[in-house]
Amino acid sequence: MQSxxxxxxxxLLRTHRLPHIWCPGCGNGIITQAFxxxxxxxxxxxxxxxxxxGIGCSSRVVEYLDFDTVHTAxxxxxxxxxxxxxxxxxxxxxxxxxxxxxxxxxxxxxxxGARRNIDITVIIFNNxxxxxxxxxxxxxxxxxxxxxxxxxxxxxxxxxxxxxxxGAGATFVARSTTWHAKKLVDLIVxxxxxxxxxxxxxxxxxxxxxxxxxxxxxxxxxxxWQKEHSVPIERFHSMTEEERKKYFPVGIIHSETRPExxxxxxxITRIKRDDx
Amino acid sequence: xxKRVGVEVSIAIAEAVKLxxxxxxxxxxxxxxxxxxxxxxxxxxxxxxxxxxxxxESEHAAMSACCGSSAAxxxxxxxxxxxxxxxxxxxxxxxxxxxxxxxxVVANRAMSAPISIWNDHQxxxxxxxxxWIQTFAxxxxxxxxxxxxxxxxxxxxxxxLPIIVNIDGFTLxxxxxPIELPDQEDVDAYIPPFKPKYKLDPRKPITMGPVGxxxxxxxxxxxxxxxxKNSKKVILKAWKEFAEQFGREYNPVETYRTEDAEIxxxxxxxxxxxxxxxxxxxxxxxxxxxxxxxxxxxxxPGPEFRKAAGKAKVLAVIDRTLPPGALCGPxxxxxxxxxxxxxxxxxxxxxxxxxxxxxxxxxxxxxIVEKATGYAKKxxxxxxxxxxVREK
Numbered sequence: 001m002q003s004x005x006x007x008x009x010x011x012l013l014r015t016h017r018l019p020h021i022w023c024p025g026c027g028n029g030i031i032t033q034a035f036x037x038x039x040x041x042x043x044x045x046x047x048x049x050x051x052x053x054g055i056g057c058s059s060r061v062v063e064y065l066d067f068d069t070v071h072t073a074x075x076x077x078x079x080x081x082x083x084x085x086x087x088x089x090x091x092x093x094x095x096x097x098x099x100x101x102x103x104x105x106x107x108x109x110x111x112x113g114a115r116r117n118i119d120i121t122v123i124i125f126n127n128x129x130x131x132x133x134x135x136x137x138x139x140x141x142x143x144x145x146x147x148x149x150x151x152x153x154x155x156x157x158x159x160x161x162x163x164x165x166x167g168a169g170a171t172f173v174a175r176s177t178t179w180h181a182k183k184l185v186d187l188i189v190x191x192x193x194x195x196x197x198x199x200x201x202x203x204x205x206x207x208x209x210x211x212x213x214x215x216x217x218x219x220x221x222x223x224x225w226q227k228e229h230s231v232p233i234e235r236f237h238s239m240t241e242e243e244r245k246k247y248f249p250v251g252i253i254h255s256e257t258r259p260e261x262x263x264x265x266x267x268i269t270r271i272k273r274d275d276x
Numbered sequence: 277x278x279k280r281v282g283v284e285v286s287i288a289i290a291e292a293v294k295l296x297x298x299x300x301x302x303x304x305x306x307x308x309x310x311x312x313x314x315x316x317x318x319x320x321x322x323x324x325x326x327x328x329x330x331x332x333e334s335e336h337a338a339m340s341a342c343c344g345s346s347a348a349x350x351x352x353x354x355x356x357x358x359x360x361x362x363x364x365x366x367x368x369x370x371x372x373x374x375x376x377x378x379x380x381v382v383a384n385r386a387m388s389a390p391i392s393i394w395n396d397h398q399x400x401x402x403x404x405x406x407x408w409i410q411t412f413a414x415x416x417x418x419x420x421x422x423x424x425x426x427x428x429x430x431x432x433x434x435x436x437l438p439i440i441v442n443i444d445g446f447t448l449x450x451x452x453x454p455i456e457l458p459d460q461e462d463v464d465a466y467i468p469p470f471k472p473k474y475k476l477d478p479r480k481p482i483t484m485g486p487v488g489x490x491x492x493x494x495x496x497x498x499x500x501x502x503x504x505k506n507s508k509k510v511i512l513k514a515w516k517e518f519a520e521q522f523g524r525e526y527n528p529v530e531t532y533r534t535e536d537a538e539i540x541x542x543x544x545x546x547x548x549x550x551x552x553x554x555x556x557x558x559x560x561x562x563x564x565x566x567x568x569x570x571x572x573x574x575x576x577p578g579p580e581f582r583k584a585a586g587k588a589k590v591l592a593v594i595d596r597t598l599p600p601g602a603l604c605g606p607x608x609x610x611x612x613x614x615x616x617x618x619x620x621x622x623x624x625x626x627x628x629x630x631x632x633x634x635x636x637x638x639x640x641x642x643x644i645v646e647k648a649t650g651y652a653k654k655x656x657x658x659x660x661x662x663x664x665v666r667e668k
Contacts, residue, residue, distance in 0.1 A: 055359075055391070071389075071391060073359055073388060074306075074359060074360075074363075075334065104333040104334065105304070105333060105334040105335075105363075107333060130305055132307070133305040133306065133307050133310045134305070134310050134311075134314065136305040136310070136314065136331065137331060139333060148314045148317070148318075149305070149313070149314060149317040149329075149331045150317075150321075150331075151317070151318050151321045151322075152321050
């Protein structure tokens, strides 16, 4: 059983680094907490965890977590994580980064990480905009919604990160929101346990930069929006085409077993070694 | 008549780009450049500027899109900073070689790691040798004026080179200053329509940037060097005409109270204004101190600098970057080369200050002058010294 108190995860935080820099009501805390609860539930050895982040609000998380962590360059979290995982395959390597990092400037790394099926877990903090630089639109800003670089509404179509991950070859694809905080813990547990590239998109609220321009100016409204616009994947499947346009599915979108990159790589080096 | 208004420098730069009638603006947000491109996206969305604003997915894409639009004959602007400028780096070498007159305002910021969003000149010194004309602004008005000047010079057919206008991140980009934004008709008179000699046009097809085999590569690079060196004449003439049109005069090297000064501070960018206050203070105390500011960094104005500072006994050069393992900072090294083995030339002492947002205060300039005075009598052990280091 998990307790709702902070006591069971507090030792995993660098409390001397708190308070964090996130705005009051930001969803990043909910995702961080869910991740730490997942670490507890999996009973992972903290010394066998390595967290990699990029640049942006969510990426600041690495400064608060008491594991080995790396704060990298904008967009480059997945390649850093790839290097770490291939050098130390026994580690649990987790990327925590935002939609700017994963879907925009580092989009190329995301699809190639998925294609290789390297055993890392990518948790995407999707707040639908570049929050840290002041609310410019991102590739995940919804069509028609506003941002500082789209003052009259977004005219580009966003990525569906789950479909992108699946199409690129990811073997575990899930989506959740900060409203589904408890369910999120379950998904992260399964994502980390999964052997292969796990992509977990978490829709989170940035009421300060994004919500206020889109009639969701409070943290509560952001959460309500998430609740009202999401449906479990099972229900989503039974919906008509017309109904589906109004909702996004949450839960495990896709899961399969395929050869994992570091294992395949190790086989090759073993063959070469045996040849000698 | 142009009015002087209190406005944030970033907004004023964006307004200058609007006055210059940029036609394509590919950009990616990065602190502290964001307000420039945000304001531009707004004026484009409002229909105040007939341009294409492309919010690309990275700076690498931004500079690539700039090359495309400029090659197609559109007046092209972008802006970046720090890591973003470095991500452009692969592409930055291409427009000067293809003679594409892109204007890029760089809000100077430190480089990772450790991550710093604050001001110094590391980002641009990494790009020192990319072949772009490079200027440094000292205040908000100058940032606006250099931006206008950049379009005029870049697109001149004798130049046809890209230009980076450097403005200090936060200390310039985020402050509100009284700035005179010129009238549209004056800007129109100063910046004629862009008529490139060569552009991509299906009716007259050409190839840009093909392979340069060993038989031609050296000559191609030499030509590029000649073009940027020759651009100085156009740069100077455009500043002269700027003074006639707008009443503000600019030179590649500026001096402040250097008459008979034995010691001269050498600065680039916004710390020059603090340096002026420091010079006044030291002059009041009877010290023979002056200031030389470098506005034009590429092509380096050698003769102008020698004329401005050649009579000094001592030059105290301040670099805003610390190149690990180098003999000294890039500005210090440049000036040591300039004066090497010239009889009677000043002794040059190199200092590094103001890294990652650390203020360079009046007291720091006094400290630098004091140290340089001492070093003139007794040579220092090292070729440069970092100023303002915390004791604890």
